[in-house]
Amino acid sequence: MIQFTVNGIKKQFSGDPEKTLLEYLRNDLKITSAKDGCSGQGVCGSCTVEVNGKAKMSCTLKMKKLDNAEILTMEGFPEYIKDTIAKAFVNKGAVQCGFCTPGLISRTKVLLQKKPDPTIGEIQKAIKPHLCRCTGYKKIEDAIVYAADALRENKKLEITKTSGKIGVPHPKYQAYQTAIGKRDFVEDIRLEGMLYAALKFSDHPKAKVLSINTEDAEKLPGVHRVFTAKDIPGEKKVGLILQDWSVMIGEGETTHYIGDVIAGVVAETEKIAREAIELINVQYEVLKPVTDVFEAIDGERVHPERPNNFNTTKFTRGDIEEAFAKAKYISKGRYETQRIEHGFLEKEAAIARPDGKGGLELFSQSQGVYEDRRQVAMILELPEEKVRVTLVPNGGGFGGKEDLSIQGHTSLFAYLLDKPVKLALTRSESIRLHPKRHPVFMDMEVGADENGKLIALRLRAVGDTGAYASVGDKVLERVAGHAAGGYFIPNIDIEAKTV
Incomplete structure (x- = not known):
């Protein structure tokens, strides 16, 4: 029997000693101020709590290590200290998406206990284990200095009141509640009778699915149902612009x-x-994937209904050849941007429940709830007015949550089971599933006159939008449209291919 205290309350634990403290806090005690951003890798800091006076990442701390420990989460901090640090974060703009903030405030509390007047260097060292995708850290440093000053002087901070006019800093909506861990993200929400879902992903980038055997999975106690593509009542493919992304890949596909x-x-x-x-057994005929965007341009079609180079943005102005002939200076070269993971701290999660009227309600962290509604309605073969999507402000998106990711699966499961269902990805699943920022290959040539004034621009760009169209054509339209930056160049010849 492991004995310890959580926020001053004595607890006993006789379960799996390998269980993490984060799992225990979130699942057993329903304390959700500690967040799960990295699925137990110990690299994001969002789960930080205080253990025996030290800041610890609860996602890597096993229950077997906690005998006689004193554990404090945000909920157990002295009210004045919690309130002061949180309001300092709000007033200095250090709360943006806010997913990382409770962990940072926990770290700040421990730091200021030991060093009431820390230097910037000491603050930077203290918060080094924490990732923040939004603020750039400087605002966090400012907030910690501000909180330290207030605590030393026993000041009571208030959230800054402003006119709300343009140009005047204004506290973010619900920033205080977010900072102290009281504003739920999707994965924090629990509904009565809620079931839980998980997804089986393809083992290969390109393979024909010969068979899907779900018998052993269906027999496992506690399983309500296994779903495959044949269970989809409506459209089996969705997409923001082109309808090419399969909700699930079925046998023979x-x-x-x-x-x-x-x-x-x-x-x-x-x-x-x-x-x-x-326990799901999938048999494949493994095929060779195309991984080179230039080979793909005129290569075997990924989707039979359209060429791989499915959109090209082209425009010209002036006489490009004459302009280059007259140019005193010419610079040219190939430039590349790499594929980029968006790195939002909140992993994808969705909850759906039947509305009791033949429709569905979806709790989504998406960047486009109306697109969610449109595509979910397509999958379920329902009129859009039968699908209600409630936006739960997310823990970062940066473009990576524009597409329908797991909202469709969650809605499908809940609708067919007539029960509330939650589906949450792990960090590795998140990186595996969602589209990335596009690698773009740009052959660019720029000409200037004797005074250095730009007079000619030629661009040939190829953008890799991956397996599905996603928003690829819009990205390449921007590559073309933004090619000149803020400059007016009278002679241009631009072509940008989406592949």
């Missing part, structure tokens, strides 16, 4: 990347759902 979903399981707990996923 071909996968296009390792983020393709083969099946889904809904069970009493997430643990059971994930165990069941491992």
Whole structure:
């Protein structure tokens, strides 16, 4: 029996000693101020709590290490200290998406206990284990200095009141509640009778699915149902612009990347759902994927209904050849941008529940709830007015949550089971599933006259939009449209291919 205190309350634990403190806090005690951003890798700091007076990442701390420990989460901090640090973060603009903030405030509390007047160097060292995708850290440093000054002088901080006019800094909506961990993100929400889902992803980037055997998964105690593509009542493909992205890949169909979903399981707990996923046996005919964007331009079609180079943005102005002939100076070269993971701290999560009227309500962290509604309605073969999407402000998106990711699967499962269902990805699943910022290859030539004034620009760009169209054509339209930056160049010849 492991004994310890959480926020001053004595606790006993006789479960799995390998269970993490984060799992215990969130799942057993329903304390959600500690966030899960990295799925137990110990690299984001969002789960930081105080253990025996030290800041610890609860996602890597095993229950077996906690005998006689004193554990404090945000909920157990002295009110004045919590309030002061949180308001300092709000007033200095250090709360943006806010997913990382409770962990940072926990770290700040421990730091100021030991060093009431820390230097900037000491602050930077203290917060080094924390990732923040939004603020750039300087505002966090400013907030900690501000909080330290207030605590030393026993001042009571108030959230700054402003006119709200343009040019005047204004506190972010719900920033205080977010900072102290009281504003729920999707994964923090719990509904009565809620079931939990997990997804089976493709084992290969390109393979024909020969068979999907779900018998063993269905027999696992606690499993409610296993879903495959044949269970989709409506459209089997969705997409923001082009309808080319399969909700699930069925038998006889071909996968296009390792983020393709083969099946889904809904069970009493997430643990059971994930165990069941491992019991699904998929047989493939493995094929060779195309991974070079230039080979793909005129190569075998990924989607039979359209060429791989499915959109090209072209425009010209002036006489480009004459302009280059007259140019005193010419610079040219190939420039590349790499594929970029958006790095939002909040992993994808969605909750859906039947509305009791033949429709569905979806809790989404998406960057486009109306697009969610449109595509979910397509999948379920429902009129759009039967689908209500509630936006839960997310823990970062940066373009990576524009596409429908797991909202469709979650809605499908909840609708067919007539029960509320939550689906949350791990960090590795998140990176596997969602589209990335596009690699773009740009052959660019610029000419200037004897005074250095730009007079000619030629661009040939190729953008890799991956396995599916996503927003690729719009990205390449921007590559073309923004090619001259803020400069007026009278003679241009631009072509940008989406592949």
